[in-house]
Amino acid sequence: MSETVPVRCPACRREHVYTAPSYPCACGAPVTPSLDGGAEPARVAHRAWDEEWVTVSCGSCGRRDQWPQPELGCPCGTVLRVPLAGTGSAPAPAPEPRPPFRPVTIRTSRDAVTAAALYLRWLGHRDIRRADQRPPSGIGLAAHGLVAQVNPDLRPTSLRDVECLWLTAMTEDSDCVCFSLAGYEQDARDRADALGVALFVLDLTGTPQPVNRPADDLRAAGG
Template identity: 70%
Template sequence: MSESVSVRCPVCRREHLYAAPSYPCECGAPVCPPLDRYGTPTAVTHQVWEEAWVAVECAVCGRKAEWPQPELGCTCGTVLRIPVAGDARPDAEPGAEPDVAAPAPPRPAFQPITIRTARDAVTVAALYLRWLGYEDIRRADQRPPSGIGLAARGVLAHVDPTVRPASARDVECLWLTAMTESAHCVYFSLAGYSTEARARADTLGIPLFVLDLTGTPQPVN
């Protein structure tokens, strides 16, 4: 878990205490974007895809990957982009011995449950999100037009247990709802996705998963 920093909204001047969410590295270790406590947050007037990601290095295995830029939704309605410091691990000084990476902590395999009902599908999605590192999974505040909405800190998930493939409109609705809550989003579908839905999800950067009947989410994109 990253250290909390004090963030002042430049619009309404409210003070917030913010801690960046952690994401699971491929090695299983949690990765937190290092926040710049001396930086100034900026108000996001419109989202630009290239500016929504930041490169962060895993402190355990040294793998560098792109993770969502930390953002905070102020109660006045302003979305604040939180500045990020440099790499999680500083560069070695000239002539210094290279660091030896610590062994990667083992992460237990995901334990699926057989999907027989719509409730089972929702349970599997919640368990999978928890397995990825998200905590306090709950029903989303805003009910989606169809299916079930799940939420955790920094993420909004849509679970579609129907026999109809998800459409591009379904994907767009999830993305718009997540934008209003300054959260990232993910879609779980039991029946898969239309070609248009997959293309739209790729454009918006939304991870898609198909829930097979064994209870194991399979990535689509």
């Protein structure tokens, strides 16, 4: 069950009630970060990829995975990072078969990146991180043997985006996958088919939908 705690904004002193989101463990059970309702929330002054994720243990199987850091936006404009209690530690193997993917609703660009990262983790790529090489547009993600691009813009992903992603993958001897909120230009889709780039469209529910054969194959095979 999701945990609810009171949160006071240190900027305007307004009181809020925050409910921690739940995420799907590989075993199928919901995972909810344990919150420290007595600690002062921290203001988010700038973004750093390593600070966007927290390690949380599944209460059912003990598996430890990384999930988005709990945050709350105050009407005064302050973004608050909700403090966590202890997360425990009890590793366990992932069971089979793979459970259904549980998406997160996309409302912001950050949600789109989170949805793509969760999907790649669901496919089996456990070490998702911010890519070292920034793509010409969108956000770059990476894992062992994989590079990905997330385009949260309201314009279709272009031919140049697909070719740059493929070239990056070639230099790193990795597979590549692209996620786009607004779909793809036709020449981008044609080029992706020729190069073997997996293309997914993100709908607003946060569920990636494959739009070409490489994406179908990736979803079927997993990580």
